[in-house]
Amino acid sequence: MRTVAEGYGLNIDRSGMCLCPFHAEKTSSTKVYPHNIYCFGCGASADVIGFTQRLFSLSEPIEAVKKLNDDYDLHFAVGQAPTSAEVSEYHKRIAERRAYVEWEKQAWRTLHDYLWLMREWRELVPKSPDDVQDRRFVYALHHLDYAEYLCDEFLHVGRSGKLAMGDTIRNIENIIRMKG
Ligand SMILES: [Zn+2]
Known part of the structure; x- marks a missing residue:
């Protein structure tokens, strides 16, 4: 979660807090956990995929998966059935x-x-x-x-x-x- 949040421009401090990307604020109230983020201000809660979908206003989770796949060179064959x-x-x-x-x-x-x-x-x-x-x-x-x-x-x-x-x-x- 941290890798992606930072990759998409969030400044996370040493205690794992950052400014909420989903509401305007001056002090950090969003906590970045290993697998998700949670905002104590507006209640926004998302895993890596949900975060990416919302941050880039994508219509479907699969769009976020494709974006992450590209941006992070994950090389998943998105859309193909796994072997x-x-x-x-x-x-x-x-x-x-x-x-x-x-x-x-x-x-x-x-x-x-x-x-x-x-x-x-x-x-x-x-x-x-x-x-x-x-x-x-x-x-x-x-x-x-x-x-x-x-x-x-x-x-x-x-x-x-x-x-x-x-x-x-x-x-x-x-x-x-x-x-x-
Ligand atoms: Zn918030």
Whole structure:
């Protein structure tokens, strides 16, 4: 969405906001999301195709598709039926996308659980200096910062960065399962 919005002349600031192309305004109230835009001023809401159609006053979405195809050299055979290879490639990509979304959800849950477990264990402070230290407390002493770091990192890196944390997350899953 951002690529297209910028390509068609919108100035998007660092927080993803820009002036609404669909109503006159002096301060930015349109937010550019990865797959769509939304204007908090006039309520305009569109995906890439809808945005292009409206921006250029095109009568049909297919006109916008053709324009995007040309302007961005996408080389789609617009108007031709896809081959069976293209269709199965499409289904494969959708399935991969779903699997990734599922993995991401689970991975975040794991990191989040880990952080809370560390916070819990960090409270298992020995009651007196003579008490034997609970090994979970000792572990949390060394890993609470790390758990916070991992959560923070996961929220800030993109897809490939998240996937690169896969082994770490698998190990943490085991730690949680065995509760240390
Ligand atoms: Zn607007």
